[in-house]
Amino acid sequence: MQQIYPDERGRYGDYGGKYVPETLMYALEELEEAFNAAWGDASFHEEYQDILREYAGRETPLTFAGHLTEHLGGAQIYLKREDLLHTGAHKLNNAIGQVLLARRMGKSKIVAETGAGQHGVATATVCAKFGLECKVFMGEEDMERQALNVFRMELLGAEVLPASSGNKTLKDATNEAIRYWVTNVEDTFYLIGSVVGPHPYPMIVRNYQRIIGDETKQQMQTCCGALPDAIAACVGGGSNAIGMFYPFLEDNVKLYGAEAAGMGVHTAQHAATISKGTRGVIHGSLTYLIQDENGQIIEPYSISAGLDYPGIGPEHAHLAESGRVEYTGVTDEESLEALSLLTKKEGILPAIESSHALYLAFEKAKQMDRNERIVICLSGRGDKDVETIRRRMEGESSDE
């Protein structure tokens, strides 16, 4: 039997915990209490399930990618279609759950960080629906890479605040969101976007994302009468991955996490936290992170704003150490190759984040038997990335 994590100290094995300024400690205690009360309350689940069904569009389909399977000639490839969720990515599952929690706690102001803008859009969307005030911190670099999502958040009535420190990406947006929360902790709910941060956040976000894996398990039973042989997901902070993996942790299913290798793990330009990181604390949690020998955090790099993060959720650090999940770096170029292939073979344009998982899964599928099945968590759609992809492709052809 797998031990139940997190333990009462908010740990997943050695990882996790609460490394935050004292100002936030009581707020985290309150949050944990409120979450546990909600999670144990049938009426909370009823409300949550209703909104997921009628507003968000759950359940999302499990699509058999027939053409692609034929093309690769290996395992049968299935796609869990979080790209079809309202707002275009899995992030909405968590945003809905946390907004319901904020309402139960009587907080009417929400602050969030965002990388690709998907979590920011999801948060702004749910705040619009429930009439809550919403502020989203976003790195200046990401505001440029994901300009369309900035505009979407503003249309939804959110205020987008630029984070201008460091590399001006997700890490810096998270720093600013936490600083804002420290200052406004009494009336503001911090709606974190992945399974990162101090306890109880990694547990809360996992529980709001596990619906991905729970549905997949049922859908596989319905379509094939069996569990999949393998599952792949991309890992930024790790929320879509843990949501997908969690219900399968005790099953005989191979689990693969794809992290961003940027220009390659042998260069300095990557965000491959498990492959290249070491133990340390980032954003309140003991985990793996990319740092130098003095414990200073190194700025990560990935083409995909959603994976461009120097840490990883503490539960992933634990699953990597125990060997239950295998984590592999996928480069910018490899992910774009997989993106093109899926688009051409199946008529589905995936997010660049999700394309990291696609590449890894395609490589695994080629080595698997034709009667085996692999499920990929297609965490989001690629519409937000069209501009990045276009620039990249034009840039490449003009280099030639």
Place this chain on the structure above:
Amino acid sequence: MNKATNVLTVEEAATRASYPLFVPFIMAGDPDEEATISIALSLQEAGAHILELGIPYSDPLADGPLLQRSAQRALKGGMSLKGALRLIRTMREHGLTIPVVVFSYVNPVLRMGEETFVKEAASAGANGVLIPDLPMEESSLISTFAKEKGLSVISLVAPTSAHRIEKIASQARGFLYCVSSLGVTGTRDAFPDEAYAFIRKVKETSTVPVAVGFGISNRRQVELLDGVSDGIVVGSAIMKIVEEQQEALTSSNKADRNQALNEIKTFVSTLISS
């Protein structure tokens, strides 16, 4: 020169000081190592009882823009936790005799290893450690090592600590750092009214002296805290002068350097002298 041998413990220095117990914070390596030494000695001369020496960190979550910029300058100059511990040794050689508290975010400490850090800090001449992102729930290991080496682990209480105040105060060593108001470091003109009731409550609970920090920048605040707290921690207001005077502080001209150090001393005397 000989290593200073007559250094008080943090608790001794805090207990003996008459109001205000004055604990300045400076960032190691901003604008450079030599200037940090001179600033530390100037602060001692101006009446500091305990020095808080900040270790620059890439992602200082509890700091406002001013100390973020300060950390960036120090990091650019190559400062690190190891470098700062070496710097304490040098300060001692130059005649710094007040206790030194190392202020570091937890990650550089973990990277060095908690046990190694405590050992090296003690041997370099530090007397205490303050880790702003290490709440009591996570601090038992470092407290054990620190106790062995005679270092005080300084605890913080915040206006939101609620029921936690008693437990934190009962474990406090050296002095208890009372965070004046919500938010990150930076100068504030005044504290919210409810701050005083909170500080009084902390003072009633604490068995060690209480120093108030976060936002102290003027004489009026220090006067208002008289009779409420035992002392003050002042960081951003000092580092603001350091930022403004960075060129003078690193000038090859001694008169320029002294002029800048005098700015700091003058500020301190308007803040604390009776």
